[in-house]
Amino acid sequence: MPDTIVQPASFNTKIYLPNALGYRDAMVSGEKRFTATIYGVETELPNYDFRAGTFAQLQQKLVDLGNEEKSWIDNALADTGLFPSLLDGKIKPNPNFTK
Numbered sequence: 001m002p003d004t005i006v007q008p009a010s011f012n013t014k015i016y017l018p019n020a021l022g023y024r025d026a027m028v029s030g031e032k033r034f035t036a037t038i039y040g041v042e043t044e045l046p047n048y049d050f051r052a053g054t055f056a057q058l059q060q061k062l063v064d065l066g067n068e069e070k071s072w073i074d075n076a077l078a079d080t081g082l083f084p085s086l087l088d089g090k091i092k093p094n095p096n097f098t099k
Contacts, residue, residue, distance in 0.1 A: 006079050013081035014039045020055040021088060027052035028092050053094030060091055 018036040026034040026047035035044050062083075065073065077083035 001076050001079065005076075009077060009080035009082055013085065017082065017085055019045065020051070020058075023048060023052040024055055024089075024092050027094060049094050049096060052092070053097040056091050056093040057097070059087055060093070062087060063091065 015038055018038050022034040022036040022045060026032075027049045031047060033044055033046055035042055037043070062070075062073070073083055
């Protein structure tokens with residue numbers, strides 16, 4: 001994978017992933033705010049159920065991929081930290097979202 005893709009994806013691992021996992025956990029626990037470590041800095045953020053729901057949809061799309069596509073993503077994202085971290089924990093869909 002070219003460095004021009006690995007570096008931005010790795011950045012997302014430090015910025016997006018802690019947020020997304022925090023949104024998901026806060027939605028499930030009913031918390032209005034959560035704390036996430038973003039790029040090494042502990043940050044308190046408000047919960048947005050919509051973001052938790054879209055994250056669950058992304059996780060489900062990854063789970064639903066065929067073996068060939070999963071293998072490609074595993075290899076492509078191996079150096080970024082996004083995968084398999086993107087699927088850490090259970091997929092917890094937003095109950096307000098419908099299929």
